[in-house]
Amino acid sequence: MTNQQSTQQTRTAIVTGASKGIGAAIARRLARDGVAVVVNYARGRAEAEELVRAIEAGGGKAIAVQADIADPAGIAALFDAGEKAFGGIDILVNNAGIMKTSPIAATDDASFDTQIAINLGGVFRGMREGARRLRDGGRIINFSSSVVGLYQPGYGVYAATKAAVEAMTHILAKELGARRVTVNAVAPGPIETALFLDGKSEAQIEAIGKMIPLGRLGQPDDIAGVVSFLAGPDSFWVNGQIIRANGGVI
Numbered sequence: 001m002t003n004q005q006s007t008q009q010t011r012t013a014i015v016t017g018a019s020k021g022i023g024a025a026i027a028r029r030l031a032r033d034g035v036a037v038v039v040n041y042a043r044g045r046a047e048a049e050e051l052v053r054a055i056e057a058g059g060g061k062a063i064a065v066q067a068d069i070a071d072p073a074g075i076a077a078l079f080d081a082g083e084k085a086f087g088g089i090d091i092l093v094n095n096a097g098i099m100k101t102s103p104i105a106a107t108d109d110a111s112f113d114t115q116i117a118i119n120l121g122g123v124f125r126g127m128r129e130g131a132r133r134l135r136d137g138g139r140i141i142n143f144s145s146s147v148v149g150l151y152q153p154g155y156g157v158y159a160a161t162k163a164a165v166e167a168m169t170h171i172l173a174k175e176l177g178a179r180r181v182t183v184n185a186v187a188p189g190p191i192e193t194a195l196f197l198d199g200k201s202e203a204q205i206e207a208i209g210k211m212i213p214l215g216r217l218g219q220p221d222d223i224a225g226v227v228s229f230l231a232g233p234d235s236f237w238v239n240g241q242i243i244r245a246n247g248g249v250i
């Protein structure tokens with residue numbers, strides 16, 4: 001018996017928050033790898049549908065599914081849609097997330113509650129649903145952030161949500177080993193997406209780019225390549241790990 005994923009059938013993935021940014025790059029990359037993809041979006045319907053058309057034009061398989069991962073029914077709806085379209089799910093990429101920065105003294109309850117609901121609640125429900133419904137030999141890939149290890153002022157709540165995701169990643173890996181489902185997290189450094197760029201000046205963006213030893217800001221495809229590895233057969237022995245993909249900045 002192989003320890004790895006089944007090669008008998010097309011592998012399938014759910015990528016949360018795939019209408020833009022890192023999630024869209026992951027959906028494109030997994031489709032190129034031959035994986036059928038559920039492209040989840042919250043508000044970006046047009047972008048998600050365009051991405052599905054592009055994947056199909058390249059010979060891949062994808063569907064776009066609206067779901068708010070902060071809604072307890074949202075993740076279940078993604079699995080329902082994926083199972084109906086593709087027969088079962090092998091890979092769950094818990095990518096969707098938001099970032100609101102402010103000093104702790106200036107953070108209101110709404111900002112705290114929203115980040116907890118999406119970044120922690122959404123990923124918890126994803127992991128729970130994945131633990132129950134992924135096919136044996138599957139993959140769960142969570143999203144943390146390299147800011148977890150930086151303790152930078154302004155990132156208190158965001159970093160706390162990601163630290164909690166890292167803790168659950170280690171624990172779920174131990175809980176699912178018997179089904180050969182691996183659970184890992186990617187912790188990107190600065191990646192040039194709306195989440196990173198919004199609210200920063202050109203000068204701030206340039207300064208951050210210069211701090212990165214590899215000499216530029218990260219791009220969504222840099223992270224999609226890491227996810228492709230974690231989603232594929234060659235990563236089977238990587239389990240319960242946090243992969244800090246940040247150009248060497250931390």
Ligand SMILES: NC(=O)c1ccc[n+]([C@@H]2O[C@H](COP(=O)([O-])OP(=O)(O)OC[C@H]3O[C@@H](n4cnc5c(N)ncnc54)[C@H](OP(=O)(O)O)[C@@H]3O)[C@@H](O)[C@H]2O)c1
Nearest residue numbers: 017019021022042043044068069096097145191193195196
């Ligand atoms: N960019 C960075 O520098 C960086 C660094 C470290 C970690 N990360 C992490 O990487 C992940 C992706 O970030 P990104 O930079 O690609 O962000 P982004 O460009 O802002 O994209 C975020 C995606 O998440 C979706 N989303 C937000 N709230 C959602 C919800 N409640 N339900 C479902 N989908 C939701 C958005 O969907 P709609 O647009 O359809 O609403 C969008 O597709 C996040 O977990 C983030 O914390 C990013």
